[in-house]
Amino acid sequence: MTGHTRGLDEGEAMRRLALVGPNQIDPPRARSVAQILLATIREPMFGLLLAASGLYLALGDLAEGLLLTLAAVATIVQVVFQEARSERALRALRDLAQPMVRLVRDGSERLVPSRSLVPGDVVLVGEGQRVPADGQLIDGELLTIDEAALTGESVPVQRAPGSAGGPSGAIFAGTLIVSGQGVAEVTATGPRTAIGKIGAALATLEASPAPLEKAIARLVGWLGLAAGLFCLLVLLAYGLMRGDWLEAALAGITVAIAMIPEEFPMVLAVFLALGAWRLSRHNVLVRRGAVIETLGGATVLCVDKTGTLTENRMSVAALWAQGARCAPSAKGASDPHPLLATASLACAARPVDPMDRALVALAPPPADARLERVWPLRTGRLAVVQAWRRTDQSLLLAAKGAPEAIFALCRLAAEETAPIRAALETLAVEGLRVLAVAEAVGGDDAPDEPEAARFVFRGLVGFADPLRSDAAGAVREAREAGVKVMMITGDYPATARNIARQAGLDVRAGVLTGDEIARLDQAALRARLVEVRVFARVRPEQKLALVEALKANGEIVAMTGDGVNDAPALEAAHIGIAMGRRGTDVAREAADLILLDDSLASIVGGVRLGRRIYDNLRRALTYVTAIHVPIAGLALAPVLLGAPPMLFPVQVVFLELIIDPVCSLVFEGEPSDRDSMRRPPRSPGASLFGARQIALGALQGMVILVAVLALYLWGLTWMPATQARSGAFVALVIGNLTLAIIDATGRDGRLLDARRWVFWTIAGAAGAILLAVLLTPGLAALFRMATPSAGFAAICVVAGVAAASWAWLPRMMRRPDPDQRRRRDDG
Numbered sequence: 001m002t003g004h005t006r007g008l009d010e011g012e013a014m015r016r017l018a019l020v021g022p023n024q025i026d027p028p029r030a031r032s033v034a035q036i037l038l039a040t041i042r043e044p045m046f047g048l049l050l051a052a053s054g055l056y057l058a059l060g061d062l063a064e065g066l067l068l069t070l071a072a073v074a075t076i077v078q079v080v081f082q083e084a085r086s087e088r089a090l091r092a093l094r095d096l097a098q099p100m101v102r103l104v105r106d107g108s109e110r111l112v113p114s115r116s117l118v119p120g121d122v123v124l125v126g127e128g129q130r131v132p133a134d135g136q137l138i139d140g141e142l143l144t145i146d147e148a149a150l151t152g153e154s155v156p157v158q159r160a161p162g163s164a165g166g167p168s169g170a171i172f173a174g175t176l177i178v179s180g181q182g183v184a185e186v187t188a189t190g191p192r193t194a195i196g197k198i199g200a201a202l203a204t205l206e207a208s209p210a211p212l213e214k215a216i217a218r219l220v221g222w223l224g225l226a227a228g229l230f231c232l233l234v235l236l237a238y239g240l241m242r243g244d245w246l247e248a249a250l251a252g253i254t255v256a257i258a259m260i261p262e263e264f265p266m267v268l269a270v271f272l273a274l275g276a277w278r279l280s281r282h283n284v285l286v287r288r289g290a291v292i293e294t295l296g297g298a299t300v301l302c303v304d305k306t307g308t309l310t311e312n313r314m315s316v317a318a319l320w321a322q323g324a325r326c327a328p329s330a331k332g333a334s335d336p337h338p339l340l341a342t343a344s345l346a347c348a349a350r351p352v353d354p355m356d357r358a359l360v361a362l363a364p365p366p367a368d369a370r371l372e373r374v375w376p377l378r379t380g381r382l383a384v385v386q387a388w389r390r391t392d393q394s395l396l397l398a399a400k401g402a403p404e405a406i407f408a409l410c411r412l413a414a415e416e417t418a419p420i421r422a423a424l425e426t427l428a429v430e431g432l433r434v435l436a437v438a439e440a441v442g443g444d445d446a447p448d449e450p451e452a453a454r455f456v457f458r459g460l461v462g463f464a465d466p467l468r469s470d471a472a473g474a475v476r477e478a479r480e481a482g483v484k485v486m487m488i489t490g491d492y493p494a495t496a497r498n499i500a501r502q503a504g505l506d507v508r509a510g511v512l513t514g515d516e517i518a519r520l521d522q523a524a525l526r527a528r529l530v531e532v533r534v535f536a537r538v539r540p541e542q543k544l545a546l547v548e549a550l551k552a553n554g555e556i557v558a559m560t561g562d563g564v565n566d567a568p569a570l571e572a573a574h575i576g577i578a579m580g581r582r583g584t585d586v587a588r589e590a591a592d593l594i595l596l597d598d599s600l601a602s603i604v605g606g607v608r609l610g611r612r613i614y615d616n617l618r619r620a621l622t623y624v625t626a627i628h629v630p631i632a633g634l635a636l637a638p639v640l641l642g643a644p645p646m647l648f649p650v651q652v653v654f655l656e657l658i659i660d661p662v663c664s665l666v667f668e669g670e671p672s673d674r675d676s677m678r679r680p681p682r683s684p685g686a687s688l689f690g691a692r693q694i695a696l697g698a699l700q701g702m703v704i705l706v707a708v709l710a711l712y713l714w715g716l717t718w719m720p721a722t723q724a725r726s727g728a729f730v731a732l733v734i735g736n737l738t739l740a741i742i743d744a745t746g747r748d749g750r751l752l753d754a755r756r757w758v759f760w761t762i763a764g765a766a767g768a769i770l771l772a773v774l775l776t777p778g779l780a781a782l783f784r785m786a787t788p789s790a791g792f793a794a795i796c797v798v799a800g801v802a803a804a805s806w807a808w809l810p811r812m813m814r815r816p817d818p819d820q821r822r823r824r825d826d827g
Contacts, residue, residue, distance in 0.1 A: 629701025
């Protein structure tokens with residue numbers, strides 16, 4: 001490396017950042033509270049509330065008009081609070097999603113957000129990364145760069161270190177490095193880059209509506225249309241039957257307010273935003289919101305070995321050279337083993353790969369040698385070859401990689417490889433990752449391809465990569481949840497089998513290799529995937545074949561990947577998971593999720609949390625459906641039956657003030673079921689909110705509607721309408737709260753759990769306000785109610801509880817499985 005790659009000092013970098021601003025073209029768009037407020041006021045619900053307030057004023061009921069206006073303001077404040085809460089969660093996710101870049105400052109490498117880059121910074125770029133800013137290559141290899149994002153040209157171009165300002169060494173923000181590694185000095189950032197000057201935007205995460213959001217939007221649209229028609233029907237019926245058209249308009253507006261399920265979009269927005277935020281706390285970053293619905297239903301997790309099951313913390317554990325096994329040299333040894341010296345010459349100058357780091361730490365390349373050419377790893381030659389010009393001007397080629405690739409470079413016959421393969425098998429059985437090493441002496445110039453040189457085999461290097469401490473527990477939890485874990489690696493089969501056994505994977509069906517996969521047709525591969533859990537010597541492009549075969553078997557597939565060639569498999573999988581620590585930008589852009597710590601335990605934790613979010617969202621949507629049935633029915637039925645109206649706008653708004661926080665706080669914060677990871681994944685064809693959930697919600701709502709309407713009509717036969725309305729409204733509120741806690745608890749059934757304090761706070765506040773209304777004549781008059789007799793009120797309370805709690809009784813009659821008496825993980 002050249003001596004001028006020390007980079008800026010931190011103080012100078014901060015000064016330049018203050019001067020030129022962050023390295024971003026289009027700052028992330030976040031809605032302000034004012035924008036949220038304006039969007040909320042534009043909703044049809046609030047237009048209806050304003051119309052109802054105007055009618056009250058036209059009728060001369062100033063107090064009722066002001067009360068309704070105050071209730072509408074309270075509803076707006078509540079909605080704005082929930083939207084702002086979701087916006088804060090999304091802002092935190094955007095901060096986590098900021099692309100990172102490796103740079104050199106004060107002479108040391110560090111990983112920083114790309115927005116903190118300034119002109120003069122020295123950055124390290126490599127294959128699969130997007131160039132973070134305009135710059136000039138000052139060191140490294142020949143880079144192949146796809147500049148289509150800037151020029152529209154589909155053919156990649158080559159860039160090499162050159163003189164400052166020279167076109168051959170210029171790299172530009174937003175372009176993609178196809179191959180090679182290099183060191184560049186930043187020349188322009190943010191809007192001053194070439195892509196910024198033409199008004200293009202950097203690749204950012206754009207939120208797009210999930211399919212469920214689109215379906216719910218259509219449902220709300222249809223229900224809104226129905227609300228408008230019923231509003232017109234009630235207006236005409238009331239006006240023609242009673243001749244009071246102002247009261248008729250008020251009754252029609254009440255029906256419309258009762259029928260519009262404006263909670264649906266809010267519930268979805270809150271659940272998706274806060275669900276993504278909760279997942280980020282488990283080191284799972286969501287790039288596409290729709291995947292949250294899918295995550296809990298995963299049936300297969302296809303994971304890499306290195307870094308996901310193991311720590312990706314390589315150390316040289318054994319050497320095999322000249323027919324014998326030996327120990328590696330100590331770190332800092334003045335005369336490292338020749339095998340290590342050769343292997344380090346095939347490592348990147350600025351190593352990122354853990355194996356390269358381990359080799360360079362034991363045997364640094366000689367300072368007087370100059371790297372002249374690099375042949376990177378590629379399909380068909382799973383080895384890295386580098387040509388070095390030594391002080392005597394001779395050329396030395398060093399190669400390391402898969403043993404089969406090195407055998408081919410050395411042109412070894414089968415009998416020559418036999419003892420090497422035996423040694424290789426011994427190292428692999430111990431769980432070591434094994435690379436072979438070779439070298440060749442070149443002529444005056446480097447050959448076009450390394451196969452033209454005559455390589456000499458030098459030996460094997462075995463790397464130890466310890467199993468993650470949480471890997472075995474994660475595999476066990478996934479298996480208990482009915483989720484199959486498959487390990488896919490490019491390692492030697494014996495190494496893969498050893499690590500899989502340590503992690504607790506099922507190895508009884510053996511190991512399926514990449515060569516065997518290549519020979520199988522689709523039907524045969526599908527049959528093998530029923531039993532096999534370990535795959536070795538798999539090429540990145542073969543991951544796509546595995547994904548397609550698993551999908552053909554009816555599985556919901558989560559696939560991990562980190563390289564450029566993993567992108568097709570990540571896009572094809574139901575859930576594509578990119579590695580956050582070692583993944584390329586290409587893999588991240590293709591993925592649905594980014595794993596911030598590259599750990600299997602985080603993936604399994606994401607599945608657990610995905611099941612929780614799915615269950616709670618389904619229950620919330622069912623509850624919203626259920627509670628709107630009695631509200632709409634009680635606003636409509638008395639009018640059609642010729643009875644006095646039971647509900648007026650202010651009462652419907654009171655109910656909405658209960659429903660909104662219950663949905664967004666109680667259901668969203670509900671802990672996981674105790675058995676959420678003890679039951680198999682849901683059926684792939686199961687719908688989050690389909691006919692079954694709509695039918696259940698409608699049934700629950702109809703029971704409450706019938707009970708409350710019967711109480712109201714019965715009360716009208718022997719008491720004033722204001723008292724009958726009071727008792728029926730008490731039953732409706734009690735039924736609403738009871739239904740909320742019954743639906744929220746799911747299979748748990750424990751209503752008095754201390755973690756449900758939010759619900760009991762809402763219920764207590766609603767009860768206190770309702771009691772104040774009933775016992776205060778002035779307030780009761782504003783609600784067009786009067787204090788009911790104690791006996792009738794008691795009957796209404798009991799009826800409200802009974803009408804909503806019938807679904808809870810079967811749960812209490814089920815005897816819980818003793819094996820499921822374990823503490824829930826709240827996610």
